[in-house]
Amino acid sequence: MLLASSGFYVRVDVDGFARLIDGIQEITLAEFTAEESKDIIHTLINMIGGAR
Incomplete structure (x- = not known):
C-alpha cells in the first residue's frame, strides 16, 4: 500500500507481519x-472515524 505521494509504502505479508518501506531508497x-499491525490499523480507523 503506497502512502500518498510520499514514496513510503507498507508491505504486508500473508501472516500479517508488516514493514514500512522507504520506496525511494x-x-x-x-x-x-x-498483532502490532492489527493495533495500528484499529488506531488509524478510529482516528479517521471509520467503522469499528
Whole structure:
C-alpha cells in the first residue's frame, strides 16, 4: 500500500507481519508483528472515524 505521494509504502505479508518501506531508497524503516499491525490499523480507523 503506497502512502500518498510520499514514496513510503507498507508491505504486508500473508501472516500479517508488516514493514514500512522507504520506496525511494528501498530501505525498511520499521517492522511490525501481526498483532502490532492489527493495533495500528484499529488506531488509524478510529482516528479517521471509520467503522469499528
